Amino acid sequence: MPNSLFEEKLCSDKFLVTTEIGPPKGADTSEMVHHIDLLKDVVDAINVTDNQSSVMRYPSLGGCLFIKERGGEPIFQMTCRDRNRLALEADLLLAHSRGIANVLCLTGDCVDVGDHKEAKPVFDLDSIQLLEMIKTLESGIDMGGNDLKGAPKFCMGASVHPEADFIEPQLIKFDKKVTAGAQFFQTQGIFDLGSLKRFMQYASQFNVKILAGIIVMASAGMARYMNNNVPGIIVPQAIMDELATAEKGKGLLKGVEIAARFIKTIKEENLCHGVHIMAVGNEGVVPDILEAADMVGVST
């Protein structure tokens, strides 16, 4: 039996759409809640980022609780940067007890790229060890070998980087994540459909669902910034040039247009099993992207 509504959809042939919400820098959750209400019925699940880019924010688990309360389907992003194995296990028990059943297992960015550069990086586990740890919890014991009073159950996901400039070691890691039990993958940002096709030629041998990561660019400047500052991201010149053609103040509209075009092509050409839209601070445009991609009402 599936552990979540999202897992049930993973088992179907449906083209899946997920998106993400970046929680607030502070205790005022009103905008996040507004975005949850806007998105919960137009996508299949909503990720909540976990101190994304090592910038301290309202926690992922807290955002997931809001999604759950408001009738949405959360994906709990969990990185290994800020918590040791005890804290990770404890948060997973909390998540399960509150009906949060989808977990995206990530290693996490290094603290050097964030806003707490003097913090101690934890990395007691890596993403693959986190997947293995969840299986251990599901078997009814913790990492210390102790019996649990009530075992949690999860639907596990992971990330993969099809556009890495040196792909072979990333593919080895992808294999290991599949072996460790990842059921779905949300990829890092895809800017070149050729690399997605090449990756899918490889990935289609595995029984896992691949959701192509779509980053919504708000301007050519943002693309340049991401190239220089966001780990692993390589926005090609053609996309930057296209963003640069936008009139002043209309960059986000151009970004929406590009994202919609990618999503439409991916769906029409059946390149992978779905998309994961990352609007990075512009969550409000996600319904516009889906409308422009002729995908209104996808989650129903």
Add this chain to the structure above:
Amino acid sequence: MIVAQEKPLDEIRRMMDRYERVLLLGCGTCMTVCGAGGEREVSYLHEALRVAQARGGNGTHTFSEYTVKRQCDPEFVELLVDRVGDVDAVLSLGCGIGVQAIAERFPDIPVLPGVNTSFMGMSKEQGVWDERCAACGDCRLEQTAGICPITRCTKGILNGPCAGTKNGKCEANKDMDCAWVLIYQRLERQGQLEKMRRYYPPRNFRTIARPKRIVSKANIDAGGDDA
């Protein structure tokens, strides 16, 4: 070897502010080789402190200087009894181990650190040192083609590269090689990529609990670590 960096002169002067007679104590082993606290650095520091004092500032001091073969070795520390007996404080240019070895031997004398102990590493070129070992107590270099991911990957992860690597460099520092790219390339060259395909479980941080102690087998056979 252990690599360190001299502390800034202002910090050293603030630490020794309250002590009149100070022994500047170098170390003749690692600190000499890495140029942070050998005989030469003791002499330079002595001169710099004299000049700073002459320009006025925080108090007057009488400095003496000496460099011992190894501050971490009781045999050599014992030779310091007379010199330390004549001062109000020791500024050790030994590594953190040296500072503590001197402090343990002389309970009544304040011992101040003159260097920041940085890492265990090797010389890459004249004046350039690179960290190579984290002393984790569970060496896995056989699995990683002689390249340590715990030391050289900023996250110390064991199962392959994160997605932050770009142009073969680390997401934490664009000038630093990604350890896992290096490991992959070397394993591939040696036809041993299966080592990277294996799953490596989380580290055991109790391998040797902190603070670590090693008792050599010869000592155990002789009846304990005091033998």
